[in-house]
Amino acid sequence: MKRNLAPRAFTLAELMIGMATSxxxxxxxxxxxxxxxxxxxxxxxxxxxxxxxxxLLDCLSRDMRRSIGVATATTVNGSGGVRLAGAAVTIEEGxxxxxxxxxxxxxxxxxxxxxxxxxxxxAADNYVDYGTGTxxxxxxxxxxxxxYVENQGCVCFVRLEGDAQTILVTHAENFHLTVTMAPxxxxxxxxxxxxxPRHGSETLIAxxxxxxxxxxxxx
Amino acid sequence: MHTRHARxxxxxxxLALAALAILSLAAAYTLRRVTPRFQMASQAAAWQxxxxxxxxxxxxxxxxxxxNATGTQANTWQGWQQTDSHGKIVPVLSGTLDLVNSLLxxxxxxxxxxxxxxxxxxxxxxxxxxxGNRPTNVDVQLWALYPTPSPYYRxxxxxxxxxxxxxxxxxxxxxxxxxxxxxxxxxxxxxQLMKDDVGTPMTxxxxxxxxxxxxxxxxVLPFELAILTDQSLSLGTSGSWVxxxxxxxxxxxxxxxxxxxxxxxxxVQSNGNIxxxxxxxxxxxxxxxxxxxxxxxxxxxxxxxxxxxxxTEHENIAGxxxxxxxxxxxxxxxxxxxxxxxxxxxxxPPPLLGLPYTADDESQPAKYLVPGDLHAFSVAPWTxxxxxxxxxMVNGNLDVSAGTITIPPDMTVQIYVRxxxxxxxxxxxxxxRAGQLQIYGEETNGGTRTLRAYGDAGIxxxxxxxxxxxxxxxxxxxxxAVAARSFEMLGGGTGGFHYDEALGVVGAPIAFRIARYVEDxxx
Numbered sequence: 001m002k003r004n005l006a007p008r009a010f011t012l013a014e015l016m017i018g019m020a021t022s023x024x025x026x027x028x029x030x031x032x033x034x035x036x037x038x039x040x041x042x043x044x045x046x047x048x049x050x051x052x053x054x055x056l057l058d059c060l061s062r063d064m065r066r067s068i069g070v071a072t073a074t075t076v077n078g079s080g081g082v083r084l085a086g087a088a089v090t091i092e093e094g095x096x097x098x099x100x101x102x103x104x105x106x107x108x109x110x111x112x113x114x115x116x117x118x119x120x121x122x123a124a125d126n127y128v129d130y131g132t133g134t135x136x137x138x139x140x141x142x143x144x145x146x147x148y149v150e151n152q153g154c155v156c157f158v159r160l161e162g163d164a165q166t167i168l169v170t171h172a173e174n175f176h177l178t179v180t181m182a183p184x185x186x187x188x189x190x191x192x193x194x195x196x197p198r199h200g201s202e203t204l205i206a207x208x209x210x211x212x213x214x215x216x217x218x219x
Numbered sequence: 220m221h222t223r224h225a226r227x228x229x230x231x232x233x234l235a236l237a238a239l240a241i242l243s244l245a246a247a248y249t250l251r252r253v254t255p256r257f258q259m260a261s262q263a264a265a266w267q268x269x270x271x272x273x274x275x276x277x278x279x280x281x282x283x284x285x286x287n288a289t290g291t292q293a294n295t296w297q298g299w300q301q302t303d304s305h306g307k308i309v310p311v312l313s314g315t316l317d318l319v320n321s322l323l324x325x326x327x328x329x330x331x332x333x334x335x336x337x338x339x340x341x342x343x344x345x346x347x348x349x350x351g352n353r354p355t356n357v358d359v360q361l362w363a364l365y366p367t368p369s370p371y372y373r374x375x376x377x378x379x380x381x382x383x384x385x386x387x388x389x390x391x392x393x394x395x396x397x398x399x400x401x402x403x404x405x406x407x408x409x410x411q412l413m414k415d416d417v418g419t420p421m422t423x424x425x426x427x428x429x430x431x432x433x434x435x436x437x438x439v440l441p442f443e444l445a446i447l448t449d450q451s452l453s454l455g456t457s458g459s460w461v462x463x464x465x466x467x468x469x470x471x472x473x474x475x476x477x478x479x480x481x482x483x484x485x486x487v488q489s490n491g492n493i494x495x496x497x498x499x500x501x502x503x504x505x506x507x508x509x510x511x512x513x514x515x516x517x518x519x520x521x522x523x524x525x526x527x528x529x530x531t532e533h534e535n536i537a538g539x540x541x542x543x544x545x546x547x548x549x550x551x552x553x554x555x556x557x558x559x560x561x562x563x564x565x566x567x568p569p570p571l572l573g574l575p576y577t578a579d580d581e582s583q584p585a586k587y588l589v590p591g592d593l594h595a596f597s598v599a600p601w602t603x604x605x606x607x608x609x610x611x612m613v614n615g616n617l618d619v620s621a622g623t624i625t626i627p628p629d630m631t632v633q634i635y636v637r638x639x640x641x642x643x644x645x646x647x648x649x650x651x652r653a654g655q656l657q658i659y660g661e662e663t664n665g666g667t668r669t670l671r672a673y674g675d676a677g678i679x680x681x682x683x684x685x686x687x688x689x690x691x692x693x694x695x696x697x698x699x700a701v702a703a704r705s706f707e708m709l710g711g712g713t714g715g716f717h718y719d720e721a722l723g724v725v726g727a728p729i730a731f732r733i734a735r736y737v738e739d740x741x742x
Binding site for chain 2: 025029032033036037040041043044047050051052054055058059062065066101102104105115116118120121122123126127128129130166167168169170214215
């Protein structure tokens with residue numbers, strides 16, 4: 001009875017079957033784990049890119065909504081802009097979008113204490129607007145551009161206002177921003193597409209916003 | 220045997236638990252990274268909803284302004300408050316624009332520039348629930364702006380701050396690039412926002428998103444167009460009648476002393492814009508809404524629909540052979556409400572024995588009440604500083620069958636009339652400027668009222684009467700502007716209608732519109 005209860009080694013067949021079964025189980029686990037990781041990574045990538053798109057879209061929409069001019073330019077400082085109406089433009093390869101905002105702040109230098117202080121309302125020619133003394137203040141150009149940013153080490157979408165540069169999206173190589181203005185120039189559509197580098201030119205995520213300009217265009 | 224079986228079970232369990240643990244860790248790690256990204260979508264939605272709420276606050280204020288633009292309306296200005304001289308918050312005392320404006324005028328101080336600014340009145344803690352079921356709060360402030368000494372030419376500054384709650388889990392912004400754009404209040408409300416949280420502090424819990432919209436509101440003035448009608452518009456039938464413009468303020472765009480320079484003068488301008496509000500019936504959407512009758516119009520010609528986009532012709536204008544096709548539009552509509560005579564102030568009786576009316580400073584115009592008809596009258600020259608102003612309220616007709624009306628320089632006369640206006644074939648305010656003689660036809664309560672002139676009448680004036688029908692015959696020459704229910708010029712000879720561009724900034728407001736929209740993104 002005691003001999004029967006003593007531990008006994010596995011037979012070769014048992015071992016082979018056991019190893020095969022274990023391999024299948026571990027393999028399945030590994031396979032599903034990698035698959036799950038890929039899927040979750042893709043999900044994270046999707047969410048990340050989508051939030052980047054949304055931020056770019058929201059920032060541009062906010063500025064267009066309050067703008068008094070919309071133009072495209074190929075110069076660094078946005079000068080020599082061409083009024084955008086009844087046309088579409090893609091912000092790529094040196095083409096910038098120049099949005100003209102009505103003057104509202106006393107300073108456009110972020111370090112200035114008056115950076116967040118609004119101008120007074122003044123009247124000139126029976127028209128009331130923001131300004132100083134008896135003169136309306138000049139409008140403020142804001143430039144949206146896709147460019148390489150040294151300290152980020154990648155291509156970014158940036159917003160330039162006065163002395164301030166704001167990075168909106170990093171690693172923007174695969175983001176494509178298109179602005180289309182209606183013929184009367186009073187409304188427009190902004191579209192941001194994310195094209196996956198792994199899927200050729202296929203657009204993976206497309207976001208679009210339609211904007212009615214609240215101010216009369218003065219450009 | 221029992222022992223051996225137990226060992227096998229334990230190994231399987233450990234293996235299974237280990238596998239589950241690995242998978243769970245992987246899933247948890249990824250979910251931890253992904254979930255905030257999706258929460259950002261929720262945060263962005265709240266940020267958008269805050270803007271919509273702020274704009275709705277502006278709309279509420281604009282609605283009250285517009286409803287009261289031409290006179291007192293019931294059930295408006297509900298809920299507005301102000302801070303009294305003791306710093307106590309009290310309801311605005313009146314439900315009428317006139318009194319609100321009077322009140323604002325009383326507390327007006329000089330802001331250090333040319334615009335006088337009132338103390339604010341405000342709407343406190345308008346509550347709402349956003350589509351995402353988040354509590355939302357809106358505060359709106361309103362200031363009256365007076366860019367000129369006239370109490371009638373008033374602008375407004377509106378500022379609305381809306382705060383919308385974020386999901387309670389959002390206690391940090393998950394992306395550093397989000398913060399400069401959204402500027403959420405995550406644990407405490409930013410101190411800079413306190414000045415816009417007027418009245419009782421808001422109760423929206425943190426984390427939340429606040430956005431501040433500010434607009435400058437300008438008056439829609441009654442004489443911004445040469446001819447504006449609500450129902451029908453028919454130009455001179457003589458074939459050589461003309462609508463054009465000049466600017467009495469500018470010597471390069473007017474004749475001697477700011478008068479019309481003459482039909483063939485190079486100083487004549489092309490801003491004689493005309494428009495008709497009437498639309499087409501539903502079963503015939505395209506067709507004429509203005510009868511141009513072959514007249515020349517130096518300005519835009521606008522209707523409320525009627526032009527078929529599928530054709531190159533302008534079906535909305537009949538007889539448009541001499542009208543610049545590029546200036547024809549069909550996207551026009553402007554609400555026209557009858558003007559209401561000023562309700563406050565001391566009313567003087569009309570001068571006796573044909574003595575002249577006497578004006579007062581334009582910041583406090585002299586007001587007269589004529590219980591019957593008003594005929595030709597004269598006005599004493601203005602000897603005070605600046606400009607003089609005079610308001611005559613006529614319960615009967617304005618009928619000038621003999622004599623004339625002449626307005627001395629530096630003076631404005633506003634006539635509010637309840638009856639008909641008939642200038643017969645007289646010369647009215649010749650040599651003066653149209654803005655000096657403003658005539659407002661009041662509410663007719665369904666009755667028919669007319670403005671009439673004939674023969675070789677020459678009239679320099681501005682008329683606003685949305686319920687009046689205007690009939691001119693023969694060679695009437697009108698310099699100024701007309702806004703009426705209908706306009707008809709029979710004949711016209713070689714004369715015309717000459718709009719004075721200076722009228723674009725005079726007159727009592729008939730509505731209000733946004734002139735400047737900004738979002739305070741740095742507060």
